[in-house]
Amino acid sequence: MNVLEIAVLPGDGIGKEVMPEALEVLRCIAQIHGGIRFDFVEFPWNCEYYCETGKMMPDDGLDTLAGFNGIFLGAVGDPRLVPDHISLWGLLLKIRKGFRQTINLRPAKQLKGVASPLVNPKNFDLIVVRENSEGEYSEIGGRIHQGEDEVAIQNAVFTRKGSEAAMRYAFELAQKRSGHVTSATKSNGIYHTMPFWDQIFKEVQTDYPEVKTSSYHIDALAAFFVSRPQLFDVVVASNLFGDILTDLGGAIMGSIGIAPSININLDGKYPSMFEPVHGSAPDIYGKGIANPVGQIWTAKMMLDYFGEEELGTALLQVIEDVMESGIRTADVGGTASTQEVGDAIRERLHRLN
Numbered sequence: 001m002n003v004l005e006i007a008v009l010p011g012d013g014i015g016k017e018v019m020p021e022a023l024e025v026l027r028c029i030a031q032i033h034g035g036i037r038f039d040f041v042e043f044p045w046n047c048e049y050y051c052e053t054g055k056m057m058p059d060d061g062l063d064t065l066a067g068f069n070g071i072f073l074g075a076v077g078d079p080r081l082v083p084d085h086i087s088l089w090g091l092l093l094k095i096r097k098g099f100r101q102t103i104n105l106r107p108a109k110q111l112k113g114v115a116s117p118l119v120n121p122k123n124f125d126l127i128v129v130r131e132n133s134e135g136e137y138s139e140i141g142g143r144i145h146q147g148e149d150e151v152a153i154q155n156a157v158f159t160r161k162g163s164e165a166a167m168r169y170a171f172e173l174a175q176k177r178s179g180h181v182t183s184a185t186k187s188n189g190i191y192h193t194m195p196f197w198d199q200i201f202k203e204v205q206t207d208y209p210e211v212k213t214s215s216y217h218i219d220a221l222a223a224f225f226v227s228r229p230q231l232f233d234v235v236v237a238s239n240l241f242g243d244i245l246t247d248l249g250g251a252i253m254g255s256i257g258i259a260p261s262i263n264i265n266l267d268g269k270y271p272s273m274f275e276p277v278h279g280s281a282p283d284i285y286g287k288g289i290a291n292p293v294g295q296i297w298t299a300k301m302m303l304d305y306f307g308e309e310e311l312g313t314a315l316l317q318v319i320e321d322v323m324e325s326g327i328r329t330a331d332v333g334g335t336a337s338t339q340e341v342g343d344a345i346r347e348r349l350h351r352l353n
């Protein structure tokens with residue numbers, strides 16, 4: 001029996017609406033399958049918690065979470081109560097950094113039954129491996145001079161270890177998929193870091209001779225995501241490039257409300273965190289119309305991550321069947337409620353049995 005202890009953080013806004021649907025889906029899978037059990041422990045750490053306690057989570061919050069196999073997160077942020085930088089740094093980034101979640105995985109795949117905004121989307125199915133801890137997002141730099149001579153300097157930090165870890169992860173993943181890794185670079189314009197990135201990519205590549213590789217400058221790569229996304233299998237990118245590409249990946253799928261992600265701790269010392277790409281969406285919170293597919297697809301990635309790939313594949317198939325049947329929320333052109341989509345997915349899961 002695969003017993004998974006999962007810390008559940010629904011967070012704010014629509015996180016509180018989509019999380020229950022995903023938990024019910026996982027419970028339903030455990031009930032049908034029998035070989036897997038989830039022990040969910042829910043924590044109410046969000047912006048309301050901050051208003052009561054002055055903190056997004058207790059001081060020993062990370063210690064508490066460290067004992068779990070994984071962290072399942074909804075969405076964090078309610079700018080009406082707490083400025084975004086406080087809620088983000090106080091919870092989400094604290095977990096990502098504290099648990100060394102150095103890789104962010106975000107698939108972009110054309111789902112059956114969800115219209116892509118692309119004119120000719122073909123059947124794209126790619127995944128971006130984003131280095132999640134260093135690169136362009138550094139605190140090194142500063143400002144010099146004043147007035148019209150003022151200058152801001154920002155240093156990007158690429159470690160051999162950080163880049164190599166992201167690339168190895170990408171190659172390993174490609175071996176289980178279509179066997180192709182694309183590197184996002186910009187070594188024609190960025191003098192130091194990107195040639196280093198290219199060099200490491202070439203070195204890592206020699207350990208995976210059966211994996212095909214390509215390397216594109218980020219500008220061309222972004223354009224290809226729009227014109228020919230079917231070219232890509234696994235794309236490995238630095239922190240900033242990966243950030244931009246994965247938002248674009250969500251956009252070409254048709255709605256940010258369906259996009260899933262994982263923040264992975266590679267050394268296995270801390271739990272990884274599973275979260276949909278979307279935020280707390282205050283504009284639609286409380287209406288019962290949030291799309292639960294992002295959270296449920298994230299649950300599928302969690303199943304895959306814990307070695308239950310067969311169940312993960314079956315779940316995605318069921319999500320696609322439900323989308324194709326027309327039971328969809330408004331963001332993907334339907335009229336169904338959050339709960340109706342969740343119910344339809346669970347009902348089909350039961351039918352599989």
Ligand code: ATP
Nearest residue numbers: 076077256257278279280281282283284290291331
């Ligand atoms: P954050 O700062 O946390 O990213 P945000 O409001 O800037 O929050 P999102 O919460 O992702 O960004 O919302 C962006 C837009 O996408 C909003 O108009 C929102 O209504 C819509 N949206 C986001 N998630 C969903 C969802 N699950 N279902 C339907 N619409 C969604």
Ligand code: MG
Nearest residue numbers: 084278279280
């Ligand atoms: Mg936002």
